[in-house]
Amino acid sequence: MINDFVFYPSHCIFLFVKKNYISKKMKKIAFALVLGISVFFAACETSDINPNDKNSVSLYFENLVGTDPVVLNTKTYTNASSEDFTISTFNYFVSNISLKKSDGTELKFADKYFLVKQSVESSHTITLPDVPAGDYTSVSFMVGVDSAKSVSDVSQRTGVLDPASYGTDNMYWSWNSGYIFFKMEGKSAKSTNAAKDYKFHIGGFGGMTAKTANNLRTVTLTMADLAKVRKNIAPEVHLAIDVQKVFKSTLKIAESNTIMNPTLGTAVANNYKDMFAVEHVHNDEM
């Protein structure tokens, strides 16, 4: 693999000295070689990965229905079971992010929790600071709030984990202590309830005082483009999230318009864990 081969300046110097010795015998060739080596040396400098360099990696979560960007409330979509639906709320927690290099080394972002909300544009981008320079081949994250955090002291519940931060768009079950990992709501003519709506609130970290459903899911995505972190490159990983995967052909609004308990939520979590894909990676120089 080409990305396994790392150029170090010392290699270039060694080559330079060796070639220079030969050039004593053939001046013309020497000139060409020096020129070539100079170019090579310059190339070494730009592709060099200095492990002391750091930059950020951002993950951009673009929520789509198929290939169309999600439009809240006003647009009507059709799922795999030919059911119409609108989307009024589409939220999910992302945590335990890690970036992996091809050599298997993994960079973990512990104790960082993010809430992606379709209604809040700024929440679609997660920025991971201080990533050491390197070529990263995959990204992994948990959809939800891990069990350790879910049972932690209230002092640990700040930022997007603060129950006071949700307002009417609640992401916390106060009656059954735990976070709502994934929330999707909207309207559908196929709903059998009077309001003609559907509500999928998926949570369940496995239980504190009894073993209960565990709907935490970890997603690992390979980045074909590689995320090339350099002193002057802060890669942006563009993720495409296909809402249709929440339904697949298994979840039908006509059959389940309200899912708010963890055991029923398991099937939905098994569907939405597959909604994430890496679309492409921007490795633009700054």
Added chain:
Amino acid sequence: MKLKLGIVLVISILLWGCSKEETTEPDTPLVLFEKPSTFPNTSYKMESNPITEDGFLLGKKIFFDGKLSRDGTISCAECHNQPYAFTHHGHAQSHGIDGLVGPRNAPALQNLAWGKTFFWDGGVFDLDLFSLAPIENPVEMDEQIGNVLEKLRKDVTYPPMFKKAFGTEDITTERFLKSLSQFMLTLVSANSKYDLYKAGKASFSADEKAGLTLFNEKGCASCHPEPLFTDESFRSNGLPTDFFRNFVDTGRYRITELKEDKYKFKVPSLRNIEYTFPYMHDGRFISLEDVLDHYADGNMANLETLDPIFKQNTKIGIALNQKEKSQIIAFLKTLTDESFLKDKRFVP
């Protein structure tokens, strides 16, 4: 001369008395939490939230404040009155905002530091996280915690109280919940006639003694063991399920979704039971006599999850005659802790 000396002496004593009172009173700390010597270690991590007088006073003010509810009418104290061991006196199912009635009876607030779970179904595992539930419940306070904090920030009395309790005027979820916990943790009841009897400081009547013996022999103590008079477990005591407005309360099952937990409810403490009526998770029994009749008269529903302790006789339940019932009730009344029910520290 003697008179003069006498006057000087009297004035000196008076002054001394005055100054003594002035210097010592503010220094006397309010004793807020002491683990009764007969109690086990607390379940609550006391070191995570050290109780201070300022934290306690803040928590108490919040406990009695209607601002916790959407329209300002419902405080914690609405359903948790001190004279009835912090229960909703006279209400089978507790009612909250707009007169809406919830499906369950407000449990007593006492010895919460030893609670492993909270609510009849144990849905909350940390006292600090408890108060979010009644605030957000549409039939209790129907408010959002974020709004509550905003209301307290705008109230001139709160920011200085938060500063006294926590060092700065910042009103955060953690501080709000932990001050409430500080108040609730101090609600310790361990000074009933029973406690005094165990300590050799009071004597039981013949009926009370017989009641205590029956309480142990008939198996009551297997679920309600001293000193807390609950084992904190979830059990089915055979309450017919169709009692309340055709609403079938599945209890612990609602939380665990395990078939074996259907119709199980948290075993309540029997401390102050004389005053926590009506009884059971939905308040279906008005009197202790009704409760014992349920256990003794074979009217239990033979639910699949019925606790095995009730299946030891040919007839399900516990075999008790009228005299035994009255003796057990006499014993249960020794669990009343007047000093707790009238403790002035808990009065707003």
